[in-house]
Amino acid sequence: MTAMLSLAEAARRIERRDLSPVELLADCLRRIEAVDERLCSFVTLTRERALAEARAAEAAIMAGDYRGPMHGIPYNLKDIFETRGIRTTAQSRQLADHVPAADCDAQERLQAAGGVLLGKAATWEFAHGGPAWDVLFPPCRNPWDLTRDPAGSSSGSGASIAAGLVLASMGSDTGGSIRGPAAANGIAGLKPSYGRVSRRGVLPNCFSHDHAGPLAWTVEDVAILLGITAGHDPRDPGSADRPVPDYRAALTGDVRGLRIGVPWRWIEEDLPASAPTRVALTAALDVFRGLGATVQPVSLPPLQEYEDCKKIIAVVELFSIHARQLRETPELFGASLRWRIIAGGLVRAETYVQAMRQRSLLARRMQAAFAEVDVLMLPTGEPARPLQPVPPETLFTKRSYTTAFNVGGNPALALCMGFDAAGLPFSLQIVGRLFDEATVLRAGDAYERATPWRQRRPALVA
Numbered sequence: 001m002t003a004m005l006s007l008a009e010a011a012r013r014i015e016r017r018d019l020s021p022v023e024l025l026a027d028c029l030r031r032i033e034a035v036d037e038r039l040c041s042f043v044t045l046t047r048e049r050a051l052a053e054a055r056a057a058e059a060a061i062m063a064g065d066y067r068g069p070m071h072g073i074p075y076n077l078k079d080i081f082e083t084r085g086i087r088t089t090a091q092s093r094q095l096a097d098h099v100p101a102a103d104c105d106a107q108e109r110l111q112a113a114g115g116v117l118l119g120k121a122a123t124w125e126f127a128h129g130g131p132a133w134d135v136l137f138p139p140c141r142n143p144w145d146l147t148r149d150p151a152g153s154s155s156g157s158g159a160s161i162a163a164g165l166v167l168a169s170m171g172s173d174t175g176g177s178i179r180g181p182a183a184a185n186g187i188a189g190l191k192p193s194y195g196r197v198s199r200r201g202v203l204p205n206c207f208s209h210d211h212a213g214p215l216a217w218t219v220e221d222v223a224i225l226l227g228i229t230a231g232h233d234p235r236d237p238g239s240a241d242r243p244v245p246d247y248r249a250a251l252t253g254d255v256r257g258l259r260i261g262v263p264w265r266w267i268e269e270d271l272p273a274s275a276p277t278r279v280a281l282t283a284a285l286d287v288f289r290g291l292g293a294t295v296q297p298v299s300l301p302p303l304q305e306y307e308d309c310k311k312i313i314a315v316v317e318l319f320s321i322h323a324r325q326l327r328e329t330p331e332l333f334g335a336s337l338r339w340r341i342i343a344g345g346l347v348r349a350e351t352y353v354q355a356m357r358q359r360s361l362l363a364r365r366m367q368a369a370f371a372e373v374d375v376l377m378l379p380t381g382e383p384a385r386p387l388q389p390v391p392p393e394t395l396f397t398k399r400s401y402t403t404a405f406n407v408g409g410n411p412a413l414a415l416c417m418g419f420d421a422a423g424l425p426f427s428l429q430i431v432g433r434l435f436d437e438a439t440v441l442r443a444g445d446a447y448e449r450a451t452p453w454r455q456r457r458p459a460l461v462a
Contacts, residue, residue, distance in 0.1 A: 011069035021072025071114030104201025122156030129337025158185035176402030186425030194409035195240030198233035261298030261373030319344025366408035380427035
């Protein structure tokens with residue numbers, strides 16, 4: 001089944017003309033028809049547009065005009081990425097009829113690279129309130145177990161890739177919304193450095209912590225997507241004007257001499273990992289030792305300091321984004337998001353300012369840790385939990401291993417590191433220096449080459 005190929009392998013076959021983009025798209029569409037009624041990973045399917053783009057890609061490639069590894073590849077976009085002429089809803093009744101007049105930066109770049117847009121993927125409401133049953137569409141489910149949560153907020157992106165419905169997606173990450181779904185669905189997902197990928201045309205969640213980034217089946221696929229979507233965008237005030245290296249060329253498989261730091265206090269005390277997750281992490285670190293890397297403990301400020309700082313900032317900025325809608329049409333929000341927006345209106349200005357000052361200090365402490373190590377490694381989280389409503393107050397009470405790296409702005413990759421007794425994926429998180437995605441991806445790719453986890457897919461059948 002060609003829909004189950006990695007992006008990189010499909011691209012190689014398309015370049016050799018062993019695979020037709022039209023055939024690949026047809027396989028994805030058959031798979032969507034067979035399983036997505038239960039999975040709910042797509043909220044909008046652009047079938048006719050995709051067929052036209054696939055035919056155009058095939059004609060261009062046959063004429064010798066091959067644009068690169070994205071040419072003819074089906075992908076979707078999280079439904080907060082605006083698309084010209086295609087409904088972009090953020091899973092909210094507030095935007096039920098919103099049809100943008102322009103494409104986001106990521107869509108412009110993917111289209112220029114010859115990609116085939118197959119539709120919009122499910123999210124949590126405005127990438128924040130979920131999972132919820134009182135919003136525009138039903139929540140997405142996890143293809144490894146339909147009773148489990150695919151995590152959010154890039155839930156449809158993660159589930160559709162794992163289930164073989166598309167080969168690539170773009171998501172957003174404010175506190176873990178790329179890495180959480182990558183972890184729960186057993187795929188690869190990268191939160192790049194802050195400003196590495198433009199957020200122009202991406203509906204905001206928290207201006208100072210939002211990141212846009214790729215999700216795909218393998219780390220090599222993610223490297224391809226990042227190479228296409230990264231780069232300075234003068235129309236995004238948060239975009240970084242930094243050179244974009246050849247990420248795919250960095251995937252040498254060689255991690256000899258790589259210095260790995262593990263924040264053991266976070267894992268053992270601040271947010272104790274379960275015994276099975278500890279075992280999986282230890283096994284992953286042993287793989288890296290076998291490949292010639294070294295592992296050492298690293299000290300960082302308590303996890304709760306990063307959590308408190310980020311959540312104060314995030315809830316205030318969330319209120320600033322949605323205050324008008326909250327006052328005028330509150331009934332069009334789902335309950336979870338509505339209560340979280342209200343909370344942001346109760347934070348005093350001096351508290352927000354002090355949180356922003358603290359963020360600067362915590363980010364500096366994060367960067368200082370990389371004087372001793374090249375990357376950090378820790379779990380992304382625990383295996384997927386049951387799919388059920390989550391009280392709005394968990395925004396403030398729940399800790400995670402992902403939020404700190406939004407505060408720091410560092411690149412952070414989630415990738416599969418095995419499976420638990422129930423067949424649900426474990427996930428490894430690899431974090432690097434600012435704008436050093438190349439080293440993070442090199443480490444993740446080396447691990448994938450040394451382990452068998454990419455040979456296993458969800459047993460989701462028609």
